[in-house]
Amino acid sequence: MAGLSACADEAAQDIAPETDPIVQRALNDPLMIEPDLASQNLGNSALEFDIGHPLPPENDGPAAVLAAREEAFAVLGGSSGLKDLPASGSEVELAEAEAFDTVGRLDRLSISKSCEAQLRFSGTWVARLPERLQPFPRGSTKEAIGSATGNCRAVAALYLTPVPIEDVLRYHFSRLDEGGARASYTKGETWHSLTGSIDGGRYEITARELPSGLAEVGIAYLGAA
Template sequence: MAFFVFVFLPLALAGCSGSGADDGNATMAVNATDPQLAGALQDQIMVDPQLGRQANGDSIRPPAQPYSGAVPSDAVAANTDPLDTNGLMKAPAPIAAGKDCTECAAARESVTLGGLAARQKNAKSSQCAASLTYSAAWAQRLPADLPLFPQARVTEAAGTEAGKCALRVVSFSAAQPMQILLDWYYTRAVKAGYTAEHQLDGKEHILGGTRARDDGAYVLFLTARADGGTDIDMVANNGI
């Protein structure tokens, strides 16, 4: 039996060595014909030293704290303009939204900003929705008379200036309670010559209106957050 062991062991090792050589040749062939794969195989692996220390890979104990993956605070990507609540007019109490509230249905059923804009009662807003493009920069291009709320944090924005369109659609949040946002936008809308109607659809408040001189229109959908702040979707068309 020992004789067979000594005979076949070298053969087995030789077989393994041959297989490795073939694999190396195959890899070299792939590298020669596929430069992207070659680069991926030869590039150095990037390591984040901060996350490496969090991994605690050399210890038999679990990490001392959870890995950092927290949602950024409202101070991140925010409008940093100071908030002035002096001289705000009080928004009227909401009236219950009826079955003919197209904005209410749009807010409930739309899953994108484009879908929300397309279902607005204002004809120009709905027609321009087809040419919307998405970029956070549109949040800073709202009409000057209905700008982004101070200290608001933008989550998504879209807009278009195709043809005669001047449509903006923005989703944002604010740390302030809903009543402050209602009063702030109501005051600005009325002073800019818009009408202002306040409706309530379940827990969602809708503030919207129009302006005859330029066919301007706006609508805000506001929902209170558990932390005391407010989530807002805003659609604005035309404006100064």
């Protein structure tokens, strides 16, 4: 009996705990979430984030790019839904602090200090972005932060994708344009930016191509207080 009891205990340890259905829906998306980012607190401490962290090999090859594009076309209702970018406005560049992490992206939208103090890290914040600001399909989320209190509605996320940066920007522009939230486009030596208003708030999408060839994209949304 003791042996059977020990086996039963070991089997019980192998059973995975149930996942909250709301969290599961948020995470059961083509996006991959960094688990060690969940439930982190801003805490006025220095943030460390490796923007050059590569995608797993199986996620950055030609097959992955093709699969991501097919999903993007499905979202847009076909390849004809992928619109060209408008003419670029004045040049845009990000300061080192702005490019470092998601907080820097929200700083570009002039987030208040009181709102910034309420921000919390969690991969599930990606699902709280407005629908038309969602990342390119199959993108790999590296960091997400947000707040949903009454006087602070803010979300920002950084993600990587092997899809060429122009296609990524055209996808984001098309998603916004079809929803009536036409974006202004600016381009610098390194950075690209799409800015505008949506769902009663302001947004900015910033993107650049990393030396690895991956596109790094930051999405920041600041709702009206």
